[in-house]
Amino acid sequence: MSAVDKFFQLCKDNDVEFVDFRFTDIFGRWHHVAYNFNAVEASMFENGIPFDGSSIRMWKTIDQSDTLLMPDAESVFLDPFTADPTAVVICSVHDVDGTPYNKDPRTIAKKALEYVEKEGIADAAYFGPENEFFIFDHIHVIDEMNAQGYEIDSEEGAWNMKKDPRDEGGYNIGHRPQPKEGYFPVPPVDSQMDIRAEMVKVLEEVGIETFVVHHEVGTAGQGEIGVKFGTIISAADNVQKYKYVCKNVAHLNGKTLTFMPKPLYNDNGNGMHPHMSLWKDGKNLFFKEGEYGNISETAKYFIGGIIEHSAAVAAFTNPSTNSYKRLMPGFEAPSVLAYSARNRSACFRIPFGAGEKSVRVEFRSPDSTACPYLAFAVMMLAGIDGIKRKLDPGAPRDEDLFEYTLEELRDKGIKTMPATLREALEGLKNDHAFLTETGIFTEEFIQEYIDWKYEVEVNPVEGRPHPYEFNLYYSC
DSSP: OOHHHHHHHHHHHTTOOEEEEEEEOTTSOEEEEEEEGGGOOTTHHHHOEEEEGGGSTTSOOGGGOEEEEEEOGGGOEEOSSOSSOEEEEEEEEEETTSOBOTTOHHHHHHHHHHHHHHTTSOSEEEEEOOBEEEEESEEEEEEETTEEEEEEEOTTOGGGGGOOHHHHTSOOOOOOOOTTOOSSOOTTTSOOHHHHHHHHHHHHHTTOOEEEEEEOSSTTTEEEEEEOOEEHHHHHHHHHHHHHHHHHHHHHTTOEEEOOSOOSTTSOOOOBOOEEEEEETTEETTBOTTSGGGBOHHHHHHHHHHHHTHHHHHHHHSOSTTHHHHTSTTSSOOOBOOEEESOTTSSEEEOOOSSGGGOOEEEOSOOTTSOHHHHHHHHHHHHHHHHHHTOOOOSOOOSOGGGSOHHHHHHTTOOBOOSSHHHHHHHHHHOOHHHHTTTSSOHHHHHHHHHHIIIIIIHHHHHSOOHHHHHHHTTO
């Protein structure tokens, strides 16, 4: 049976009433349009489904709005949250002439892999992202001309130790993780074991294989669920499914879940740590037994490429103003561009692995505000440039890199990640030939991306008074 035939058989076997076609925008958000199953035809998988591309941020202009969704029949899964049986199909995006749309993140990731294959470097790229999250009880945001502020709360939050049940009209359970002490506690300190278990069960329902499940370092319900690695496309698809499932399970439990990099002051933030490896003819190109961490020269050059283009890469792997609050020293989010075996203070960690299949490179700086398709593609293209140019990442660093000051790192010739989104965007502006010369990214895309980020994110955030500034300057 063809993939399309299997899709229709799945729908009939499960009495599907609706089909939800989903695609990802440049900023990593899922969008969807649903069809009555009776209206879905096999020709849609070949000819596409028309929609208005001008209504998606940073895509088409109104005079060129017609766009096509191209469903991937192999991506189908049953939505576990809808009242009526619904099949979900992930789509790529094409122009109406049938050519892949050059701003579609899923298409860009496909082109990146095709480029690597064409260059004869590898025929497979595997990614295994680790997406951390916080589960809160509620959030309150104020964004007005005369008022700026937010409040988030969780029963697990250490700040609730002071809650007086006589005033609150309830109970103070007292068992809570203290700041930066949330790693691996057992219940009742870990109050969210059951909700994470529910997430795991639903993830398995939608076809995602999981393994480790635990409370993370942060207070107030920080968690992580380990998901099995996949190809560049399947891994990015799984990030979208993972975020969808976790948010909805939390929502159905009366909670609110966020992948925001730094929602809490003075505590650890949420990362997305991709584990990466390139393969060719069934062989792991990153493996060489007996070398440092059992990694090959190819792996080192791959790391060297990301370090060389680190600011431009960060514009896609850490694409929010909030990203750089997480990367501040003191909260286990590495910004030092060095590699090390088993050392979590380096941006690039070589995890412990006994054999060829397990050797990989973990990049610990990215976070979940990234569009996974774009982030994986950009990291891979930077790494491929490093392989082609044999860019040396320097010697491994086995010491605690968090102990060094910025000046000491500079004296040692060690680079660091950008300190702000503005700095990352300036890096992308000055260094993007490794993306555009391949034909995978266009100059138009890069410039529009930079302009949008400045106009919608950087300038508005920088232009708003911060509440702490009133402590500093109100009585100046």
